[in-house]
Amino acid sequence: xxxxxxxxxxxxxxxxxxxxxxxxxxxxxxxxxxxxxxxxxxxxxxxxxxxxxxxxxxxxxxxxxxxxxxxxxxxxxxxxxxxxxxxxxxxxxxxxxxxxxxxxxxxxxxxxxxxxxxxxxxxxxxxxxxxxxxxx
Numbered sequence: 054x055x056x057x058x059x060x061x062x063x064x065x066x067x068x069x070x071x072x073x074x075x076x077x078x079x080x081x082x083x084x085x086x087x088x089x090x091x092x093x094x095x096x097x098x099x100x101x102x103x104x105x106x107x108x109x110x111x112x113x114x115x116x117x118x119x120x121x122x123x124x125x126x127x128x129x130x131x132x133x134x135x136x137x138x139x140x141x142x143x144x145x146x147x148x149x150x151x152x153x154x155x156x157x158x159x160x161x162x163x164x165x166x167x168x169x170x171x172x173x174x175x176x177x178x179x180x181x182x183x184x185x186x187x188x189x
Contacts, residue, residue: 136161137169141178141188144170149185 136159143155152170156163170186173179179186 136165137173140166140169141173144173144179144186145188148187149182151184151186155186 139159140155143158144150147154152163152166155170156166159166170179170181174181177189180189181187
């Protein structure tokens with residue numbers, strides 16, 4: 054077992070050594086793009102590519118953490134989309150419908166609806182009974 058682990062560790066270290074130049078090039082190019090974006094800020098609306106490292110969500114950071122430039126949450130404002138209205142329409146059309154059924158009908162992934170329907174429930178528009186959702 055130890056031989057297998059040693060072999061796999063060596064394979065991974067070898068691959069890391071192969072990838073290191075590409076990662077370093079990425080970092081240099083990213084820094085150059087960021088530097089150039091400030092030079093021609095008025096002439097282009099292109100954004101610099103996102104950094105390679107994952108950024109922590111404000112919810113997970115410590116109490117003294119500062120918010121990103123512009124503050125607030127990312128993306129469009131909550132409730133400004135149409136998926137919640139579409140889901141509500143489907144619940145009204147088929148009382149007792151489940152999230153997998155709604156997702157299939159809407160052509161989207163289920164995980165999105167696990168956020169949408171509870172928010173509709175908080176607004177008093179639907180209620181959950183068992184696995185099904187019903188209009189109020």
